[in-house]
Amino acid sequence: MYNPYPQYNPYFQQMQAMQASAPAPTLPQQQIIQVNGKASVDTISLAPNSSILVMDTSAPIVWMCVSDGVGKVTATPYDIVVHKEEPPVDVKSIEQRIAVIESTISEMEEKINAKSNVSRVKSKSALADDSAD
Secondary structure, three states: OOOOOHHHOHHHHHHHHHHHHOOOOOOOOOOOEEEOOHHHHHOOOOOOOOEEEEEEOOOOEEEEEEEOOOOOEEEEEEEOOOOOOOOOOOHHHHHHHHHHHHHHHHHHHHHHHHHHHHHHHHHHHHHHHHHHO
């Protein structure tokens, strides 16, 4: 049955008391480990079969440190760069570029057609000269 006044329900009050006395879960501490070059990376010790990312302060590098079953650490460097947003696409500039390409193609077609007409005229005159002989 629904109780519209839960604050007067003794079970509700008991549940609130239990929740208030329960300890809040603690989250593990998060941190960024920083090193200064390969020599500093080589001094890192890890528990067996674990891994960690380490930031290098001397270069834009992130080191992936992985330990094997006996605790030997292998460090692999990865280059990092600052993320740059892509510029938005400008539709007008694309339309302008397409218009320039279309005009260039039509100019080329006109030149090709003009050359082919000249060569046809030459070939007709050559045929006329051969027939006259």
